[in-house]
Amino acid sequence: MRPIWLWILYLLAASLPLALAAGLGWPARPIRYELASALGMLAFSMILVEFILSGRFRGISGGIGMDVTMRLHQLLARTALGFAMLHPLLYSGSSSGGPRPWDPTRQLTITTDFLPIATGVLAYGLLPSLVALAMARRSMRYRYELWRLVHGLGALLIAGLLLHHTLYAGRYGAHPAMAWLWIGMTVLAAGSLIFVYAVAPILQARKPWRVSAVERLTPRQWQITVEPVGHAGLAFRAGQFAWLNIGHSAFSLHENPFSIASAPADGPALNFVIKELGDFTNTVGTIPTGTRAYVDGPHGSLTVDGRSEPEIVLIAGGVGIAPMIGILDQLRATGDRRKASLIYGNRVAEQIVHRDRLEAAGAVMVLSEPPDDWTGETGLIDARLLDRVLTPDQIATALFVLCGPGVMMDGVEDHLIARGTPSTRILSERFDYD
CATH class of the missing domain: 2.40.30.10 (Translation factors)
Structure with missing residues (x-):
């Protein structure tokens, strides 16, 4: 799946409740009330679609790459948080609780019924906490397994709270067609979580x-x-x-x-x-x-299969050498005629994996803390080193494959793009996300 198609599908799914609400043809309210409803619906639908985006579905991550998938997840989750935080601030006024026969089109924007308001307020408090915990995961140093469980169950709890709030406090959510849409989207979101935590393990258990x-x-x-x-x-x-x-x-x-x-x-x-x-x-x-x-x-999509570039430049830092070894071995085993070169950085020589083999293949070795007898490159894999070891022809035509520390990859990507390499010829994979 190409990123453009992912964006199109995401926008269609996230905007479906808005389109259905607009099609109801109800009398318009003051613009800020309509904007408040729209932001609330967008926030909820985006949160539900996020379940699919982050669900390890190979049809998504295998086509556009885990980097793109996770960056979209981060960006859109924070956007949904912004919409959700603005949603109640645009409302004003209140009405008495109980039935409202005088307001058949739900012109009133605030209900005083306790439970519909309470579930919305609780979700309003939990959502920023969930995002903040994700952003602070590395600095807080708690176990990944615990964070993953809390993140998944927390997202499911927020989705349930928002569903109740939408159906019982929202102007549009009470309409039967809207209600069924929200219930269906929530079931799909919860189903994706069930697949990851229950169905996928069953399938894995069958293939140990x-x-x-x-x-x-x-x-x-x-x-x-x-x-x-x-x-x-x-x-x-x-x-x-x-x-x-x-x-x-x-x-x-x-x-x-x-x-x-x-x-x-x-x-x-x-x-x-x-x-x-x-x-x-x-x-x-x-x-x-x-x-x-x-x-x-x-x-992931850190693969050179099906690419037409005449040369492949692999750039690895530390343990980021792992996928490069697989790529180099596959190119050799299949008799691929594309030229392939490797730039491999580490802090000290003792960290170099398969040194003899990679040096024999012509790899450019880079050490930031080299020993006295070191004859390879020194320093970091940065703009100066790239300008020294890459030719203009490589910059103009090669496919670049990056894996390593985020700081290294950010710097390499920025420099290659500044030198004229299009982003479509730069593949990267990260495992460190907030």
Whole structure:
């Protein structure tokens, strides 16, 4: 799916309640009241569509990339929050509770009925809290599994509160057609969450994997190999990633995203390069072979398949080398004639993965803290280094594939675009999102 189609589908879904409300032909109210209703409906519909956008559906993330998917999720969630915060501020006045036969078209904008107001007020308080917790996840240092559970259940609770508030306090929500639309959209949103937390694990449990090898690559980086048990494995493209669950139930939240560091041509076993960074990754070296594992994937679009550029430039920082290894191996195994080069940055030499192999392939090695006998590039992968190692022809025609720290990728993307490389020739993948 191309980003333009995702935008079109998103806008259509989010604006459907507005279109239906406009088609009711009810008498118009003061413009700020209509604007208040519109902002409320847009906020609710956007929140519901966000469930689909963030639901790990490969038809979305596999077509446009996880980067685009997650950035859209962040941008649109914050936009919906802004609409929701403005919604009640545009209303004024009140009416008595109970039936309102004098107001058949719901001209009055505020109800004093306790429950419809209470659910709206509660959602009004919870929504910014949910967004703030997501934005502060890294700095607060709480476990990813806990955050994921709180985020999912919190979003579901907010959707339920907003549904009640919309049906019983909204002018348009009380209309039967509108009510059925809101109920249907909420059911679809909740269904996507149920799929991720219940259906997908059932499917994964039917196709288990086992750890077949654990190899130390550097002092703090490991390669884990998993192989399928009783099935053909995973149909993936070089450069994609998967969510890996090792040693837990298929229904466990203990899973993490890792790039696949092997090529499809290598066979059904999958390699993952994992750096010790957190609770799970710090225990990778102690995982015994034979441990049961589950794989959710493939995801992402960091792949050179189907691209027509004559040259591929891979730029990796740290553990971002993992998908590049898979891409390089696949190009070699399939006899791909496109020229491929690699720029690979680390802090110290001891962090370089598969050094001999990559140096033999002509990789440009970059160290920010090089030893005295270092003969490669020094510093960071920044504008000055790129200008030094890339030719004008590469800037003009090559496909660039980036994976690594966000700061590095932001700087590389900005410089390439400033030099004239269109964004369509820059592929990137991040795993660090707020």
